[in-house]
Amino acid sequence: MRDTLLKIRDLRIEGQQGDDWQPIIKGVDLDLRKGEVLGLIGESGAGKSTLGLAAMGYSRGGTRISGGSVTFDGMDLLALGERQRRALRGKRIAYVAQSAAANFNPAHRLIDQYSEAPTRIHHMMGRTQAEQEARELYAALRLPNPDEIGFRYPHQVSGGQLQRAMTAMAMSCKPDLIIFDEPTTALDVTTQIEVLSAIRGAVEEVGTAAIYITHDLAVVAQMADRIKILLRGEEVEEQDTRAMLAAPKEDYSKSLWAVRSFTSDEKPLAPATETPVMRVSGVTAEYERGVPVLDGVSFDIHAGHTVAVVGESGSGKSTTARVITGLLPAVKGSIELDGQRLPDRLASRSKDQLRQVQMIYQSADTALNPRQTIREIIGRPIRFYLGLRGRAQEDKIRELLTAIELDPDSFIDRVPSELSGGQKQRIGIARALAAEPRFIICDEVTSALDQLVAEGILRLLKRLQDERGLAYMFITHDLATVKAIADHVVVMQKGQVVEQGPKSQMFAPPHHPYTQLLLSSVPEMDPDWLDRTIEDRKRG
Incomplete structure (x- = not known):
């Protein structure tokens, strides 16, 4: 013992x-x-x-x-x-x-923050040894380019x-x-x-x-x-x-x-003659000149439809979102909203173009201002995009809180620290809805939530979509979430779309080899699953 x-x-x-x-x-x-x-x-x-x-x-x-x-x-x-x-x-x-x-x-830089505890705080080793051990741990944890990645800043990974x-x-x-x-x-x-x-x-x-x-x-x-x-x-x-x-x-x-059972029915394909709400067409993008992080990415998202974009870390999912929102200008290709090309740069877009494309973030903890009340957090986009003030603004805030299934009287004067993780994410949804957009990017919005709370968020998003005809781009690594909410699936790897199609088609064999890898990587409730999977992959 x-x-x-x-x-x-x-x-x-x-x-x-x-x-x-x-x-x-x-x-x-x-x-x-x-x-x-x-x-x-x-x-x-x-x-x-x-x-x-x-x-x-x-x-x-x-x-x-x-x-x-x-x-x-x-x-x-x-x-x-x-x-x-x-x-x-x-x-x-x-x-x-x-x-x-x-x-x-x-x-x-990452390696500076790694080295602080063993060198400056606890005086266990010198800087050279700390950096060497950092590289070894980065390699053990399968970080790319372990000898160099420590010299990046947090926003660069x-x-x-x-x-x-x-x-x-x-x-x-x-x-x-x-x-x-x-x-x-x-x-x-x-x-x-x-x-x-x-x-x-x-x-x-x-x-x-x-x-x-x-x-x-x-x-x-x-x-x-x-x-x-x-x-x-x-x-x-x-x-x-x-x-x-x-x-x-x-x-x-x-x-x-018990197995959770929330799934939404797959919507039929939109007619070929229908203009999509969002069209990503042949987009190539770079962080460093001459080194593409996206290469010829294309897909359409129609009103009332959800396109799930899946792939491993670094595959280009969030980078695609940055191009759509204008935070990263495309080198080639275009982004169209309702058939009209959007300016590549955020600063060049009109207020109405900005209003139509909104985002719900993965981490509500960092996305919500901890010093603002819920009234201020939701009220700001209402004032900025819709021009409402006073009683009209207050009514709109309360209407949105009701829409996300939170009692206005109980929540309007709270700050984020007084909310649970699921409640914070609902506030993030309300803030996005406050602009009355046509298109919303949902970036890993359920990944930080437990199964029961995540299911509630998915049900809420589905209801809001049906009521308002919203188009969703759902960035996720959770294939259970894809099965629950997507109509169409886009699989990305190394900045390219390797496969896309209706959800029913994507989850039925035969699969692209990379899609098969993703599907086989979903953990099972079996203590031997990890060992077995790793051993299978070693054998090729």
């Missing part, structure tokens, strides 16, 4: 609501042995991240640890001074956050690459415990396999214990020795992974394992 590294007893955490404190974690126990991985699952608001942070002796602003104990390697973290706790964080206990973009300093760079940064001091908070949420399925394998390998090699927080049951099945299920701050049950997968005991646990 391995020694216990972390012991939590009767932990109680409260969150502030106005002048009152409400319970978030309600007397939870947790044991973690050295070298063991504990999977922590539950729906949004269950308290998973709050419990994970408490394992570091930390509570976020607006929360407080009100009772219980957290013992790490024999030390009572709650009894230590803040300076002593800080000395442990990063060195012996590390944290990999869900949102990489919010946790990197945009002004510093994809979201999936940034997530892997943050995982490397957490491992820089070879900690005894790592809390992984949804570390593969931002990754496409092909990259996710490699990163899950690399994380598991690194954890086993170093003998690190881990708490793996996720809402993806198939992922936790590959990573965890044991699974603990939380609901509204209380433990539902805990079992070894194989036992939990085979026979969950509690009704709530069984409901998590």
